[in-house]
Amino acid sequence: MLTNRPKTKILVDGGDPAETLRIKSLLGFVDGQTTNPSLIAKNPEIQQLIASGHTLSAEEEKNEYKKIVQSISPHVGEAGVSIEVFADLNTTAEEMLAQGQEMFSWIPNAYVKYPCTYEGLRAAQTSVQKNIRVNVTLCFSQEQAAAVYAATKGSKQPVYVSPFVGRLDDHGEDGMDLVRNIKKMYERGDGHVYVLAASIRGFNHLLWSFALSAELATVPGKVLEEWAAKAFPMPDRNFSYRGVDASGKPLKAIPYKELDLNLPWQSFDIAHELTNKGIQKFVADYQSTLRRSA
Ligand code: G3P
Numbered sequence: 001m002l003t004n005r006p007k008t009k010i011l012v013d014g015g016d017p018a019e020t021l022r023i024k025s026l027l028g029f030v031d032g033q034t035t036n037p038s039l040i041a042k043n044p045e046i047q048q049l050i051a052s053g054h055t056l057s058a059e060e061e062k063n064e065y066k067k068i069v070q071s072i073s074p075h076v077g078e079a080g081v082s083i084e085v086f087a088d089l090n091t092t093a094e095e096m097l098a099q100g101q102e103m104f105s106w107i108p109n110a111y112v113k114y115p116c117t118y119e120g121l122r123a124a125q126t127s128v129q130k131n132i133r134v135n136v137t138l139c140f141s142q143e144q145a146a147a148v149y150a151a152t153k154g155s156k157q158p159v160y161v162s163p164f165v166g167r168l169d170d171h172g173e174d175g176m177d178l179v180r181n182i183k184k185m186y187e188r189g190d191g192h193v194y195v196l197a198a199s200i201r202g203f204n205h206l207l208w209s210f211a212l213s214a215e216l217a218t219v220p221g222k223v224l225e226e227w228a229a230k231a232f233p234m235p236d237r238n239f240s241y242r243g244v245d246a247s248g249k250p251l252k253a254i255p256y257k258e259l260d261l262n263l264p265w266q267s268f269d270i271a272h273e274l275t276n277k278g279i280q281k282f283v284a285d286y287q288s289t290l291r292r293s294a
Pocket of ligand 1: 034036
């Protein structure tokens with residue numbers, strides 16, 4: 001059991017209610033959960049259906065997703081359960097919003113995840129005006145985080161932005177630098193956007209998220225199990241972190257940029273190849289569970 005609870009809220013990054021319960025008994029609590037199309041495709045029941053030759057219709061997939069988040073929802077704390085809309089590169093804000101509104105009604109503690117694209121931000125902007133809690137995902141740059149801030153200004157509830165640390169690391173850049181840079185940039189803001197460190201691959205990412213005072217971190221069950229097996233180490237005052245690649249070579253540092261959070265969100269350059277690749281991966285994983293129409 002974790003007795004010295006960090007200020008950073010801990011969310012399980014997964015799509016299996018049994019895993020969430022296992023982690024809850026290991027830690028003594030789970031603050032929240034994040035899901036996405038890839039994680040839902042990996043859900044053991046969905047995998048079993050596919051293995052038995054039963055691929056799903058889009059409606060069945062949606063119902064499975066709903067069932068999964070409904071069974072997770074009562075077991076998590078105030079950080080809620082993030083549910084991701086199904087979007088490809090051509091999905092419009094209106095289409096995302098329609099899904100988001102429906103998903104938000106599935107459980108009382110939902111956050112709707114929209115991709116950090118122009119259409120995703122349009123959907124997020126309208127959502128917060130309708131009091132739908134949002135988590136803007138697939139964030140890979142400080143500009144994108146600035147746009148999230150500006151697009152959701154005035155939100156009555158916290159908005160989450162999810163920088164994808166591990167995928168930046170995979171790309172040769174030190175993903176934790178992005179978390180640090182966004183936190184620093186938001187110091188000058190009104191505090192309505194919370195940084196949710198995502199795509200966490202090891203407990204050093206987790207400890208550095210604590211040390212950087214990320215409001216939230218979403219963590220795969222196996223990383224939390226590894227952290228528990230080491231008796232929950234916490235960063236001390238001298239803890240420091242520098243990402244390295246597989247051969248131990250330091251990853252490229254991501255420099256801080258001076259950005260004006262008061263500018264209109266559309267003025268930030270939010271294009272990022274990893275956001276597009278991330279969307280394409282979600283689409284592929286989602287489609288792998290679907291019945292092909294002839
Ligand atoms: O939190 C986002 C996460 O699910 C993506 O993780 O390891 O696929 O980059 P990963």
